[in-house]
Amino acid sequence: MNNSKPTSGNPVIPGWYADPEARIFDNLYWIYPTYSAPYEEQTFFDAFYSENLMDWNKVERILEMKDIPWAEKAMWAPSPIEKDGKYYYYFAANDIQSNNEIGGIGVAVADHPQGPFKDALGQPLIGEIHHGAQPIDPHIFIDNDGVAYLYYGGWGHCNVVKLNKDMISLDVFDDGLVYKDITPDLFVEGPCMIKRQNRYYFMWSEGGWGGPDYSVAYAIAESPLGPFKRVGKILKQDSNVATGAGHHGMIQIPGQDEWYIIYHRRPLSETDVNHREVCIDRLYFNDDGTIQPVEMTFEGVHERKLGN
Known part of the structure:
Protein backbone atom coordinates (compact mmCIF):
# COMPACT_ATOMS: atom_id res chain seq x y z
CA MET A 1 0.00 0.00 0.00
CA ASN A 2 1.13 3.54 -0.81
CA ASN A 3 1.83 5.04 2.58
CA SER A 4 2.30 8.59 1.31
CA LYS A 5 -1.41 9.24 1.85
CA PRO A 6 -3.20 8.87 5.18
CA THR A 7 -5.26 5.74 5.69
CA SER A 8 -8.13 4.71 7.91
CA GLY A 9 -6.11 2.34 10.03
CA ASN A 10 -7.48 -0.97 11.31
CA PRO A 11 -9.58 -1.41 13.36
CA VAL A 12 -11.60 1.23 11.56
CA ILE A 13 -13.90 1.91 14.54
CA PRO A 14 -12.95 1.82 18.24
CA GLY A 15 -14.26 -0.76 20.66
CA TRP A 16 -15.22 -4.41 20.55
CA TYR A 17 -17.65 -4.98 17.68
CA ALA A 18 -18.33 -7.86 15.29
CA ASP A 19 -20.54 -9.13 12.43
CA PRO A 20 -20.50 -5.82 10.53
CA GLU A 21 -22.97 -5.06 7.78
CA ALA A 22 -21.90 -2.22 5.49
CA ARG A 23 -24.14 0.06 3.45
CA ILE A 24 -24.27 3.38 1.65
CA PHE A 25 -27.25 5.46 2.79
CA ASP A 26 -27.86 9.17 2.13
CA ASN A 27 -24.43 9.55 0.50
CA LEU A 28 -22.69 8.26 3.63
CA TYR A 29 -20.92 5.02 4.41
CA TRP A 30 -22.50 3.09 7.25
CA ILE A 31 -21.32 0.19 9.41
CA TYR A 32 -23.88 -1.71 11.46
CA PRO A 33 -22.17 -4.19 13.82
CA THR A 34 -22.93 -6.47 16.73
CA TYR A 35 -21.85 -5.13 20.09
CA SER A 36 -19.25 -7.77 20.91
CA ALA A 37 -19.63 -8.59 24.58
CA PRO A 38 -20.68 -11.53 26.76
CA TYR A 39 -23.93 -12.85 25.32
CA GLU A 40 -26.24 -11.44 27.98
CA GLU A 41 -24.76 -7.96 27.45
CA GLN A 42 -25.61 -7.82 23.74
CA THR A 43 -28.80 -5.88 24.38
CA PHE A 44 -28.41 -2.96 21.94
CA PHE A 45 -27.00 -1.93 18.57
CA ASP A 46 -24.77 1.00 17.71
CA ALA A 47 -23.99 2.27 14.20
CA PHE A 48 -21.19 4.25 12.59
CA TYR A 49 -21.13 6.55 9.57
CA SER A 50 -18.43 8.25 7.51
CA GLU A 51 -18.04 10.58 4.55
CA ASN A 52 -14.70 9.18 3.51
CA LEU A 53 -14.15 5.62 4.89
CA MET A 54 -11.59 7.06 7.32
CA ASP A 55 -13.32 9.21 9.90
CA TRP A 56 -16.23 7.50 11.60
CA ASN A 57 -19.00 8.91 13.77
CA LYS A 58 -20.85 6.77 16.28
CA VAL A 59 -24.62 6.71 16.73
CA GLU A 60 -25.43 4.96 19.98
CA ARG A 61 -28.27 2.56 20.64
CA ILE A 62 -30.13 2.79 17.36
CA LEU A 63 -32.11 -0.24 18.53
CA GLU A 64 -32.41 -1.66 22.04
CA MET A 65 -33.71 -4.99 23.27
CA LYS A 66 -36.16 -3.26 25.58
CA ASP A 67 -37.97 -2.08 22.44
CA ILE A 68 -38.32 -5.62 21.06
CA PRO A 69 -41.02 -7.27 23.18
CA TRP A 70 -40.11 -10.84 22.24
CA ALA A 71 -36.31 -10.47 22.53
CA GLU A 72 -35.05 -11.40 25.99
CA LYS A 73 -31.58 -12.94 25.74
CA ALA A 74 -29.40 -11.11 23.21
CA MET A 75 -29.40 -9.46 19.77
CA TRP A 76 -26.72 -9.61 17.10
CA ALA A 77 -25.84 -9.75 13.36
CA PRO A 78 -27.82 -6.82 11.94
CA SER A 79 -28.52 -6.25 8.26
CA PRO A 80 -30.35 -3.07 7.21
CA ILE A 81 -31.64 -1.97 3.81
CA GLU A 82 -33.50 1.02 2.38
CA LYS A 83 -36.74 0.53 0.45
CA ASP A 84 -39.14 3.28 -0.64
CA GLY A 85 -37.76 5.77 1.85
CA LYS A 86 -37.95 3.43 4.85
CA TYR A 87 -35.06 1.63 6.52
CA TYR A 88 -35.57 -2.01 7.46
CA TYR A 89 -33.24 -3.59 9.98
CA TYR A 90 -33.03 -7.39 10.26
CA PHE A 91 -31.34 -8.97 13.26
CA ALA A 92 -31.00 -12.19 15.24
CA ALA A 93 -32.26 -12.59 18.80
CA ASN A 94 -32.51 -15.22 21.55
CA ASP A 95 -30.40 -17.98 19.93
CA ILE A 96 -33.26 -20.49 19.88
CA GLN A 97 -32.33 -24.17 20.01
CA SER A 98 -35.76 -25.57 19.10
CA ASN A 99 -39.16 -24.54 17.79
CA ASN A 100 -40.44 -24.55 21.37
CA GLU A 101 -38.63 -21.28 22.07
CA ILE A 102 -39.42 -17.71 21.06
CA GLY A 103 -36.78 -16.02 18.97
CA GLY A 104 -35.09 -16.00 15.58
CA ILE A 105 -34.85 -13.22 13.02
CA GLY A 106 -36.64 -9.97 13.71
CA VAL A 107 -37.21 -6.83 11.70
CA ALA A 108 -37.35 -3.22 12.85
CA VAL A 109 -38.09 -0.12 10.82
CA ALA A 110 -37.08 3.54 10.88
CA ASP A 111 -37.38 6.70 8.82
CA HIS A 112 -33.64 7.37 8.93
CA PRO A 113 -30.51 5.20 8.67
CA GLN A 114 -29.50 6.22 12.19
CA GLY A 115 -32.85 5.11 13.58
CA PRO A 116 -34.32 4.99 16.08
CA PHE A 117 -35.57 1.62 14.89
CA LYS A 118 -38.81 0.16 16.20
CA ASP A 119 -40.01 -3.43 16.13
CA ALA A 120 -42.18 -3.94 13.06
CA LEU A 121 -44.09 -7.10 13.93
CA GLY A 122 -44.18 -7.74 17.66
CA GLN A 123 -42.83 -11.21 16.92
CA PRO A 124 -40.01 -12.74 14.85
CA LEU A 125 -40.20 -12.59 11.07
CA ILE A 126 -38.60 -16.05 11.02
CA GLY A 127 -39.09 -17.87 14.29
CA GLU A 128 -38.72 -21.55 13.47
CA ILE A 129 -36.01 -23.91 12.28
CA HIS A 130 -36.39 -24.93 8.61
CA HIS A 131 -34.09 -27.32 6.71
CA GLY A 132 -31.87 -27.55 9.79
CA ALA A 133 -30.93 -23.85 9.67
CA GLN A 134 -30.97 -22.03 12.97
CA PRO A 135 -32.69 -18.65 12.30
CA ILE A 136 -29.68 -16.38 12.85
CA ASP A 137 -27.36 -14.12 10.84
CA PRO A 138 -29.76 -12.47 8.40
CA HIS A 139 -28.47 -10.73 5.30
CA ILE A 140 -30.81 -8.68 3.12
CA PHE A 141 -30.22 -8.27 -0.63
CA ILE A 142 -32.40 -6.44 -3.17
CA ASP A 143 -31.86 -7.46 -6.78
CA ASN A 144 -32.01 -5.08 -9.74
CA ASP A 145 -35.62 -6.09 -10.38
CA GLY A 146 -36.60 -4.89 -6.91
CA ASP A 174 -42.84 -19.80 -7.90
CA ASP A 175 -42.51 -23.44 -6.92
CA GLY A 176 -44.66 -22.92 -3.83
CA LEU A 177 -41.82 -22.97 -1.32
CA VAL A 178 -41.27 -20.28 1.30
CA TYR A 179 -37.90 -21.48 2.60
CA LYS A 180 -35.26 -22.63 0.12
CA ASP A 181 -32.19 -24.56 1.27
CA ILE A 182 -29.19 -23.18 -0.63
CA THR A 183 -26.41 -24.48 1.63
CA PRO A 184 -23.00 -24.57 -0.07
CA ASP A 185 -20.17 -26.86 1.01
CA LEU A 186 -18.60 -25.97 4.38
CA PHE A 187 -21.15 -23.24 5.15
CA VAL A 188 -21.35 -22.40 8.85
CA GLU A 189 -23.05 -18.98 9.16
CA GLY A 190 -22.83 -15.30 8.19
CA PRO A 191 -24.17 -15.22 4.60
CA CYS A 192 -23.53 -12.21 2.37
CA MET A 193 -24.61 -11.56 -1.24
CA ILE A 194 -23.37 -9.10 -3.85
CA LYS A 195 -24.05 -8.79 -7.56
CA ARG A 196 -21.29 -7.92 -10.01
CA GLN A 197 -21.49 -7.95 -13.81
CA ASN A 198 -24.77 -9.87 -13.67
CA ARG A 199 -23.27 -12.65 -11.57
CA TYR A 200 -24.19 -13.41 -7.98
CA TYR A 201 -21.39 -13.73 -5.46
CA PHE A 202 -22.56 -15.58 -2.38
CA MET A 203 -20.21 -15.47 0.60
CA TRP A 204 -20.32 -17.01 4.05
CA SER A 205 -18.27 -17.72 7.17
CA GLU A 206 -16.61 -21.04 7.95
CA GLY A 207 -15.04 -22.38 11.13
CA GLY A 208 -16.02 -21.44 14.68
CA TRP A 209 -16.54 -17.76 15.44
CA GLY A 210 -14.69 -18.04 18.74
CA GLY A 211 -11.58 -19.64 17.30
CA PRO A 212 -8.67 -18.60 15.08
CA ASP A 213 -9.90 -20.49 12.00
CA TYR A 214 -13.00 -18.37 11.39
CA SER A 215 -12.84 -17.38 7.72
CA VAL A 216 -14.84 -16.39 4.63
CA ALA A 217 -15.46 -18.41 1.46
CA TYR A 218 -17.56 -17.78 -1.62
CA ALA A 219 -19.42 -19.15 -4.62
CA ILE A 220 -20.55 -17.64 -7.94
CA ALA A 221 -23.93 -18.28 -9.52
CA GLU A 222 -26.16 -17.04 -12.32
CA SER A 223 -29.17 -16.74 -10.01
CA PRO A 224 -29.75 -15.30 -6.53
CA LEU A 225 -31.04 -18.76 -5.63
CA GLY A 226 -27.90 -20.59 -6.73
CA PRO A 227 -26.85 -23.30 -7.05
CA PHE A 228 -23.80 -22.13 -5.10
CA LYS A 229 -20.69 -24.20 -5.70
CA ARG A 230 -17.89 -23.29 -3.32
CA VAL A 231 -14.86 -21.71 -5.04
CA GLY A 232 -12.55 -21.16 -2.07
CA LYS A 233 -11.58 -18.93 0.83
CA ILE A 234 -11.08 -15.19 0.44
CA LEU A 235 -10.42 -14.16 4.04
CA LYS A 236 -8.63 -15.99 6.81
CA GLN A 237 -6.23 -15.48 9.71
CA ASP A 238 -2.78 -14.04 9.17
CA SER A 239 -0.16 -14.90 11.80
CA ASN A 240 1.31 -11.41 11.40
CA VAL A 241 -1.98 -9.50 11.69
CA ALA A 242 -4.97 -11.18 13.36
CA THR A 243 -7.00 -14.37 13.76
CA GLY A 244 -10.69 -15.23 13.57
CA ALA A 245 -11.42 -13.09 10.50
CA GLY A 246 -14.97 -13.41 9.24
CA HIS A 247 -18.65 -12.42 9.20
CA HIS A 248 -18.39 -9.53 6.81
CA GLY A 249 -20.24 -6.94 4.79
CA MET A 250 -19.39 -5.37 1.44
CA ILE A 251 -19.35 -1.88 -0.03
CA GLN A 252 -19.26 -1.08 -3.73
CA ILE A 253 -18.50 2.48 -4.78
CA PRO A 254 -21.54 3.43 -6.89
CA GLY A 255 -20.91 3.14 -10.60
CA GLN A 256 -17.41 1.74 -10.06
CA ASP A 257 -15.93 -1.74 -9.95
CA GLU A 258 -14.36 -0.79 -6.63
CA TRP A 259 -15.07 -2.97 -3.61
CA TYR A 260 -14.32 -2.96 0.11
CA ILE A 261 -14.78 -5.74 2.63
CA ILE A 262 -15.75 -4.84 6.18
CA TYR A 263 -15.23 -7.70 8.61
CA HIS A 264 -14.27 -8.53 12.16
CA ARG A 265 -11.08 -10.12 13.42
CA ARG A 266 -9.39 -10.86 16.72
CA PRO A 267 -6.10 -9.14 17.58
CA LEU A 268 -3.16 -11.49 18.08
CA SER A 269 -2.86 -10.29 21.68
CA GLU A 270 -6.43 -11.30 22.59
CA THR A 271 -7.79 -14.63 23.78
CA ASP A 272 -11.25 -13.47 24.92
CA VAL A 273 -13.70 -14.69 22.26
CA ASN A 274 -15.63 -11.41 22.44
CA HIS A 275 -12.59 -9.23 21.78
CA ARG A 276 -13.32 -8.65 18.12
CA GLU A 277 -12.65 -5.54 16.06
CA VAL A 278 -14.20 -4.22 12.85
CA CYS A 279 -11.74 -3.68 10.01
CA ILE A 280 -11.83 -2.64 6.37
CA ASP A 281 -9.64 -3.65 3.44
CA ARG A 282 -9.84 -3.58 -0.35
CA LEU A 283 -11.28 -6.55 -2.18
CA TYR A 284 -10.15 -7.23 -5.73
CA PHE A 285 -11.50 -9.38 -8.54
CA ASN A 286 -9.41 -11.29 -11.06
CA ASP A 287 -10.02 -10.88 -14.79
CA ASP A 288 -11.97 -14.14 -14.83
CA GLY A 289 -14.35 -12.90 -12.15
CA THR A 290 -12.91 -14.87 -9.25
CA ILE A 291 -12.02 -13.04 -6.04
CA GLN A 292 -8.47 -12.49 -4.92
CA PRO A 293 -7.65 -13.48 -1.33
CA VAL A 294 -7.97 -10.41 0.86
CA GLU A 295 -4.79 -9.03 2.37
CA MET A 296 -5.55 -8.03 5.95
CA THR A 297 -3.74 -4.85 6.90
CA PHE A 298 -3.19 -2.55 9.83
CA GLU A 299 -3.29 0.42 7.44
CA GLY A 300 -6.86 -0.07 6.24
CA VAL A 301 -7.86 2.00 3.22
CA HIS A 302 -7.26 5.43 1.72
CA GLU A 303 -9.79 8.23 1.85
CA ARG A 304 -12.67 7.61 -0.53
CA LYS A 305 -15.40 10.21 -0.64
CA LEU A 306 -18.59 9.38 -2.44
CA GLY A 307 -19.16 11.23 -5.67
CA ASN A 308 -15.49 11.83 -6.52
Whole structure:
Protein backbone atom coordinates (compact mmCIF):
# COMPACT_ATOMS: atom_id res chain seq x y z
CA MET A 1 0.00 0.00 0.00
CA ASN A 2 1.13 3.54 -0.81
CA ASN A 3 1.83 5.04 2.58
CA SER A 4 2.30 8.59 1.31
CA LYS A 5 -1.41 9.24 1.85
CA PRO A 6 -3.20 8.87 5.18
CA THR A 7 -5.26 5.74 5.69
CA SER A 8 -8.13 4.71 7.91
CA GLY A 9 -6.11 2.34 10.03
CA ASN A 10 -7.48 -0.97 11.31
CA PRO A 11 -9.58 -1.41 13.36
CA VAL A 12 -11.60 1.23 11.56
CA ILE A 13 -13.90 1.91 14.54
CA PRO A 14 -12.95 1.82 18.24
CA GLY A 15 -14.26 -0.76 20.66
CA TRP A 16 -15.22 -4.41 20.55
CA TYR A 17 -17.65 -4.98 17.68
CA ALA A 18 -18.33 -7.86 15.29
CA ASP A 19 -20.54 -9.13 12.43
CA PRO A 20 -20.50 -5.82 10.53
CA GLU A 21 -22.97 -5.06 7.78
CA ALA A 22 -21.90 -2.22 5.49
CA ARG A 23 -24.14 0.06 3.45
CA ILE A 24 -24.27 3.38 1.65
CA PHE A 25 -27.25 5.46 2.79
CA ASP A 26 -27.86 9.17 2.13
CA ASN A 27 -24.43 9.55 0.50
CA LEU A 28 -22.69 8.26 3.63
CA TYR A 29 -20.92 5.02 4.41
CA TRP A 30 -22.50 3.09 7.25
CA ILE A 31 -21.32 0.19 9.41
CA TYR A 32 -23.88 -1.71 11.46
CA PRO A 33 -22.17 -4.19 13.82
CA THR A 34 -22.93 -6.47 16.73
CA TYR A 35 -21.85 -5.13 20.09
CA SER A 36 -19.25 -7.77 20.91
CA ALA A 37 -19.63 -8.59 24.58
CA PRO A 38 -20.68 -11.53 26.76
CA TYR A 39 -23.93 -12.85 25.32
CA GLU A 40 -26.24 -11.44 27.98
CA GLU A 41 -24.76 -7.96 27.45
CA GLN A 42 -25.61 -7.82 23.74
CA THR A 43 -28.80 -5.88 24.38
CA PHE A 44 -28.41 -2.96 21.94
CA PHE A 45 -27.00 -1.93 18.57
CA ASP A 46 -24.77 1.00 17.71
CA ALA A 47 -23.99 2.27 14.20
CA PHE A 48 -21.19 4.25 12.59
CA TYR A 49 -21.13 6.55 9.57
CA SER A 50 -18.43 8.25 7.51
CA GLU A 51 -18.04 10.58 4.55
CA ASN A 52 -14.70 9.18 3.51
CA LEU A 53 -14.15 5.62 4.89
CA MET A 54 -11.59 7.06 7.32
CA ASP A 55 -13.32 9.21 9.90
CA TRP A 56 -16.23 7.50 11.60
CA ASN A 57 -19.00 8.91 13.77
CA LYS A 58 -20.85 6.77 16.28
CA VAL A 59 -24.62 6.71 16.73
CA GLU A 60 -25.43 4.96 19.98
CA ARG A 61 -28.27 2.56 20.64
CA ILE A 62 -30.13 2.79 17.36
CA LEU A 63 -32.11 -0.24 18.53
CA GLU A 64 -32.41 -1.66 22.04
CA MET A 65 -33.71 -4.99 23.27
CA LYS A 66 -36.16 -3.26 25.58
CA ASP A 67 -37.97 -2.08 22.44
CA ILE A 68 -38.32 -5.62 21.06
CA PRO A 69 -41.02 -7.27 23.18
CA TRP A 70 -40.11 -10.84 22.24
CA ALA A 71 -36.31 -10.47 22.53
CA GLU A 72 -35.05 -11.40 25.99
CA LYS A 73 -31.58 -12.94 25.74
CA ALA A 74 -29.40 -11.11 23.21
CA MET A 75 -29.40 -9.46 19.77
CA TRP A 76 -26.72 -9.61 17.10
CA ALA A 77 -25.84 -9.75 13.36
CA PRO A 78 -27.82 -6.82 11.94
CA SER A 79 -28.52 -6.25 8.26
CA PRO A 80 -30.35 -3.07 7.21
CA ILE A 81 -31.64 -1.97 3.81
CA GLU A 82 -33.50 1.02 2.38
CA LYS A 83 -36.74 0.53 0.45
CA ASP A 84 -39.14 3.28 -0.64
CA GLY A 85 -37.76 5.77 1.85
CA LYS A 86 -37.95 3.43 4.85
CA TYR A 87 -35.06 1.63 6.52
CA TYR A 88 -35.57 -2.01 7.46
CA TYR A 89 -33.24 -3.59 9.98
CA TYR A 90 -33.03 -7.39 10.26
CA PHE A 91 -31.34 -8.97 13.26
CA ALA A 92 -31.00 -12.19 15.24
CA ALA A 93 -32.26 -12.59 18.80
CA ASN A 94 -32.51 -15.22 21.55
CA ASP A 95 -30.40 -17.98 19.93
CA ILE A 96 -33.26 -20.49 19.88
CA GLN A 97 -32.33 -24.17 20.01
CA SER A 98 -35.76 -25.57 19.10
CA ASN A 99 -39.16 -24.54 17.79
CA ASN A 100 -40.44 -24.55 21.37
CA GLU A 101 -38.63 -21.28 22.07
CA ILE A 102 -39.42 -17.71 21.06
CA GLY A 103 -36.78 -16.02 18.97
CA GLY A 104 -35.09 -16.00 15.58
CA ILE A 105 -34.85 -13.22 13.02
CA GLY A 106 -36.64 -9.97 13.71
CA VAL A 107 -37.21 -6.83 11.70
CA ALA A 108 -37.35 -3.22 12.85
CA VAL A 109 -38.09 -0.12 10.82
CA ALA A 110 -37.08 3.54 10.88
CA ASP A 111 -37.38 6.70 8.82
CA HIS A 112 -33.64 7.37 8.93
CA PRO A 113 -30.51 5.20 8.67
CA GLN A 114 -29.50 6.22 12.19
CA GLY A 115 -32.85 5.11 13.58
CA PRO A 116 -34.32 4.99 16.08
CA PHE A 117 -35.57 1.62 14.89
CA LYS A 118 -38.81 0.16 16.20
CA ASP A 119 -40.01 -3.43 16.13
CA ALA A 120 -42.18 -3.94 13.06
CA LEU A 121 -44.09 -7.10 13.93
CA GLY A 122 -44.18 -7.74 17.66
CA GLN A 123 -42.83 -11.21 16.92
CA PRO A 124 -40.01 -12.74 14.85
CA LEU A 125 -40.20 -12.59 11.07
CA ILE A 126 -38.60 -16.05 11.02
CA GLY A 127 -39.09 -17.87 14.29
CA GLU A 128 -38.72 -21.55 13.47
CA ILE A 129 -36.01 -23.91 12.28
CA HIS A 130 -36.39 -24.93 8.61
CA HIS A 131 -34.09 -27.32 6.71
CA GLY A 132 -31.87 -27.55 9.79
CA ALA A 133 -30.93 -23.85 9.67
CA GLN A 134 -30.97 -22.03 12.97
CA PRO A 135 -32.69 -18.65 12.30
CA ILE A 136 -29.68 -16.38 12.85
CA ASP A 137 -27.36 -14.12 10.84
CA PRO A 138 -29.76 -12.47 8.40
CA HIS A 139 -28.47 -10.73 5.30
CA ILE A 140 -30.81 -8.68 3.12
CA PHE A 141 -30.22 -8.27 -0.63
CA ILE A 142 -32.40 -6.44 -3.17
CA ASP A 143 -31.86 -7.46 -6.78
CA ASN A 144 -32.01 -5.08 -9.74
CA ASP A 145 -35.62 -6.09 -10.38
CA GLY A 146 -36.60 -4.89 -6.91
CA VAL A 147 -37.10 -8.36 -5.44
CA ALA A 148 -35.79 -8.62 -1.88
CA TYR A 149 -34.13 -11.81 -0.65
CA LEU A 150 -33.22 -12.58 2.93
CA TYR A 151 -30.40 -15.08 3.41
CA TYR A 152 -29.85 -16.54 6.84
CA GLY A 153 -28.74 -19.55 8.80
CA GLY A 154 -26.53 -21.24 11.31
CA TRP A 155 -25.71 -24.81 12.32
CA GLY A 156 -24.16 -25.40 8.90
CA HIS A 157 -27.35 -24.72 6.92
CA CYS A 158 -28.36 -21.70 4.86
CA ASN A 159 -31.82 -20.73 3.65
CA VAL A 160 -33.18 -17.95 1.50
CA VAL A 161 -36.64 -16.44 1.64
CA LYS A 162 -38.26 -13.86 -0.60
CA LEU A 163 -39.87 -10.84 1.00
CA ASN A 164 -43.08 -9.14 -0.02
CA LYS A 165 -42.96 -5.51 -1.07
CA ASP A 166 -43.77 -4.49 2.50
CA MET A 167 -40.36 -5.95 3.53
CA ILE A 168 -41.85 -7.37 6.74
CA SER A 169 -43.61 -10.50 5.45
CA LEU A 170 -42.53 -13.57 3.51
CA ASP A 171 -43.48 -14.18 -0.11
CA VAL A 172 -43.80 -17.56 -1.81
CA PHE A 173 -41.44 -18.71 -4.55
CA ASP A 174 -42.84 -19.80 -7.90
CA ASP A 175 -42.51 -23.44 -6.92
CA GLY A 176 -44.66 -22.92 -3.83
CA LEU A 177 -41.82 -22.97 -1.32
CA VAL A 178 -41.27 -20.28 1.30
CA TYR A 179 -37.90 -21.48 2.60
CA LYS A 180 -35.26 -22.63 0.12
CA ASP A 181 -32.19 -24.56 1.27
CA ILE A 182 -29.19 -23.18 -0.63
CA THR A 183 -26.41 -24.48 1.63
CA PRO A 184 -23.00 -24.57 -0.07
CA ASP A 185 -20.17 -26.86 1.01
CA LEU A 186 -18.60 -25.97 4.38
CA PHE A 187 -21.15 -23.24 5.15
CA VAL A 188 -21.35 -22.40 8.85
CA GLU A 189 -23.05 -18.98 9.16
CA GLY A 190 -22.83 -15.30 8.19
CA PRO A 191 -24.17 -15.22 4.60
CA CYS A 192 -23.53 -12.21 2.37
CA MET A 193 -24.61 -11.56 -1.24
CA ILE A 194 -23.37 -9.10 -3.85
CA LYS A 195 -24.05 -8.79 -7.56
CA ARG A 196 -21.29 -7.92 -10.01
CA GLN A 197 -21.49 -7.95 -13.81
CA ASN A 198 -24.77 -9.87 -13.67
CA ARG A 199 -23.27 -12.65 -11.57
CA TYR A 200 -24.19 -13.41 -7.98
CA TYR A 201 -21.39 -13.73 -5.46
CA PHE A 202 -22.56 -15.58 -2.38
CA MET A 203 -20.21 -15.47 0.60
CA TRP A 204 -20.32 -17.01 4.05
CA SER A 205 -18.27 -17.72 7.17
CA GLU A 206 -16.61 -21.04 7.95
CA GLY A 207 -15.04 -22.38 11.13
CA GLY A 208 -16.02 -21.44 14.68
CA TRP A 209 -16.54 -17.76 15.44
CA GLY A 210 -14.69 -18.04 18.74
CA GLY A 211 -11.58 -19.64 17.30
CA PRO A 212 -8.67 -18.60 15.08
CA ASP A 213 -9.90 -20.49 12.00
CA TYR A 214 -13.00 -18.37 11.39
CA SER A 215 -12.84 -17.38 7.72
CA VAL A 216 -14.84 -16.39 4.63
CA ALA A 217 -15.46 -18.41 1.46
CA TYR A 218 -17.56 -17.78 -1.62
CA ALA A 219 -19.42 -19.15 -4.62
CA ILE A 220 -20.55 -17.64 -7.94
CA ALA A 221 -23.93 -18.28 -9.52
CA GLU A 222 -26.16 -17.04 -12.32
CA SER A 223 -29.17 -16.74 -10.01
CA PRO A 224 -29.75 -15.30 -6.53
CA LEU A 225 -31.04 -18.76 -5.63
CA GLY A 226 -27.90 -20.59 -6.73
CA PRO A 227 -26.85 -23.30 -7.05
CA PHE A 228 -23.80 -22.13 -5.10
CA LYS A 229 -20.69 -24.20 -5.70
CA ARG A 230 -17.89 -23.29 -3.32
CA VAL A 231 -14.86 -21.71 -5.04
CA GLY A 232 -12.55 -21.16 -2.07
CA LYS A 233 -11.58 -18.93 0.83
CA ILE A 234 -11.08 -15.19 0.44
CA LEU A 235 -10.42 -14.16 4.04
CA LYS A 236 -8.63 -15.99 6.81
CA GLN A 237 -6.23 -15.48 9.71
CA ASP A 238 -2.78 -14.04 9.17
CA SER A 239 -0.16 -14.90 11.80
CA ASN A 240 1.31 -11.41 11.40
CA VAL A 241 -1.98 -9.50 11.69
CA ALA A 242 -4.97 -11.18 13.36
CA THR A 243 -7.00 -14.37 13.76
CA GLY A 244 -10.69 -15.23 13.57
CA ALA A 245 -11.42 -13.09 10.50
CA GLY A 246 -14.97 -13.41 9.24
CA HIS A 247 -18.65 -12.42 9.20
CA HIS A 248 -18.39 -9.53 6.81
CA GLY A 249 -20.24 -6.94 4.79
CA MET A 250 -19.39 -5.37 1.44
CA ILE A 251 -19.35 -1.88 -0.03
CA GLN A 252 -19.26 -1.08 -3.73
CA ILE A 253 -18.50 2.48 -4.78
CA PRO A 254 -21.54 3.43 -6.89
CA GLY A 255 -20.91 3.14 -10.60
CA GLN A 256 -17.41 1.74 -10.06
CA ASP A 257 -15.93 -1.74 -9.95
CA GLU A 258 -14.36 -0.79 -6.63
CA TRP A 259 -15.07 -2.97 -3.61
CA TYR A 260 -14.32 -2.96 0.11
CA ILE A 261 -14.78 -5.74 2.63
CA ILE A 262 -15.75 -4.84 6.18
CA TYR A 263 -15.23 -7.70 8.61
CA HIS A 264 -14.27 -8.53 12.16
CA ARG A 265 -11.08 -10.12 13.42
CA ARG A 266 -9.39 -10.86 16.72
CA PRO A 267 -6.10 -9.14 17.58
CA LEU A 268 -3.16 -11.49 18.08
CA SER A 269 -2.86 -10.29 21.68
CA GLU A 270 -6.43 -11.30 22.59
CA THR A 271 -7.79 -14.63 23.78
CA ASP A 272 -11.25 -13.47 24.92
CA VAL A 273 -13.70 -14.69 22.26
CA ASN A 274 -15.63 -11.41 22.44
CA HIS A 275 -12.59 -9.23 21.78
CA ARG A 276 -13.32 -8.65 18.12
CA GLU A 277 -12.65 -5.54 16.06
CA VAL A 278 -14.20 -4.22 12.85
CA CYS A 279 -11.74 -3.68 10.01
CA ILE A 280 -11.83 -2.64 6.37
CA ASP A 281 -9.64 -3.65 3.44
CA ARG A 282 -9.84 -3.58 -0.35
CA LEU A 283 -11.28 -6.55 -2.18
CA TYR A 284 -10.15 -7.23 -5.73
CA PHE A 285 -11.50 -9.38 -8.54
CA ASN A 286 -9.41 -11.29 -11.06
CA ASP A 287 -10.02 -10.88 -14.79
CA ASP A 288 -11.97 -14.14 -14.83
CA GLY A 289 -14.35 -12.90 -12.15
CA THR A 290 -12.91 -14.87 -9.25
CA ILE A 291 -12.02 -13.04 -6.04
CA GLN A 292 -8.47 -12.49 -4.92
CA PRO A 293 -7.65 -13.48 -1.33
CA VAL A 294 -7.97 -10.41 0.86
CA GLU A 295 -4.79 -9.03 2.37
CA MET A 296 -5.55 -8.03 5.95
CA THR A 297 -3.74 -4.85 6.90
CA PHE A 298 -3.19 -2.55 9.83
CA GLU A 299 -3.29 0.42 7.44
CA GLY A 300 -6.86 -0.07 6.24
CA VAL A 301 -7.86 2.00 3.22
CA HIS A 302 -7.26 5.43 1.72
CA GLU A 303 -9.79 8.23 1.85
CA ARG A 304 -12.67 7.61 -0.53
CA LYS A 305 -15.40 10.21 -0.64
CA LEU A 306 -18.59 9.38 -2.44
CA GLY A 307 -19.16 11.23 -5.67
CA ASN A 308 -15.49 11.83 -6.52
